[in-house]
Amino acid sequence: MEILFPSNIKCISCKEPIPKSNPYSLCKSCFHKIEFINDNCTRCGRKIDSHFDCLCEEDDHIFDSIYVCTRYEGLMENMIWKLKYQSSTYIAKHFAKIMSHKMDYEGLNPDILIPVPSSASRMKKRGYNQSKLLAQFLGKERNIEVIEPLRRKKDTKPLSSLGVIERRLEIKEAFFIDSKYENQDFKYKNILIIDDILTTGTTIDEMTRILKEWKKDINVSALVLSSGRI
Structure with missing residues (x-):
């Protein structure tokens, strides 16, 4: 484990030496380069002022609510890139702490x-699924079970480059319920989908659709590490 996920001796971004007590294993300079999202619209994920409602009535989503931790730009974008494409898997456990603190802030208890x-x-x-790594570390941090009832049966194009109709067509039927879960007595009601980046919300919508067709009486929310929809 120490080889894959080394202890927080250096800043996970700039590699400068830091005290182990630093939040998320970041130096002060890098920490302040991240925009943490306190309040976001739970319908669409966009950052909002707590005194005003989000103007997203046109966003028609299936999921029940969504929560975003940070803005996807600059330092955060770079670190997520390292996690996804440069095998920097050790970053996931520090990102999971960011997500855990967001759960505390929002009072989430899935x-x-x-x-x-x-x-x-x-x-x-790639050799790993970065969203699964985030979920595993978060589950360990919060003592919450992580399951994988959904499987993906096709690759999809980047949805951010497509229009609304094209997105839905591209992602439709991309997921299915794993046969080992089909007849399971599913007693849970509050599900939290975990992902690294929110682009359009279409992927989470399609996952929610499949999950709610599978089990009717459930609540499906999502927690996303970062979003450019701010």
Whole structure:
């Protein structure tokens, strides 16, 4: 474990030596370069002023609510890139602490965590699913069960480059329920989907659709590490 997830001796961004007590294993300079999102619209994920409502009536989502931890830009974008494409898996446990603190702030108390599944081809190329890593560390931090009832059966294009209709067509039927879960007595009601980046929300919507067709009486929310929809 120490080889894959080394102790927080240096800043996970700039590698400068830091005290182990520093939040999220970041030096003060890097910490202040991150925009943490305190209040976001739970319908669409956009940052909002606590005194004003979000103007997102046109956003038609299936999930019950969504929560965003940080803005996807600059330092945060760079660190997520390292996690996803440079095998910097040790970053995931520090990101999970950011997500855990957001859960405290929002008063979230889900029964289970479900990571956004990765396709077989992406798993083969990358060797891991960054959303699953986040969910596993978060589950350990919060003592919450992590399950993977959904499987992805096709790769999808980047949804941020597509229009609303194209997004829905691209992601439709991209997921299915793993056969080992189909007949399971599913007693949980509050599900929290875990992902690294929110772009359009279409992926989480499609996951929610499949989950609610599978089990009717459930609440499906999402917790996302970072979003550019701010």
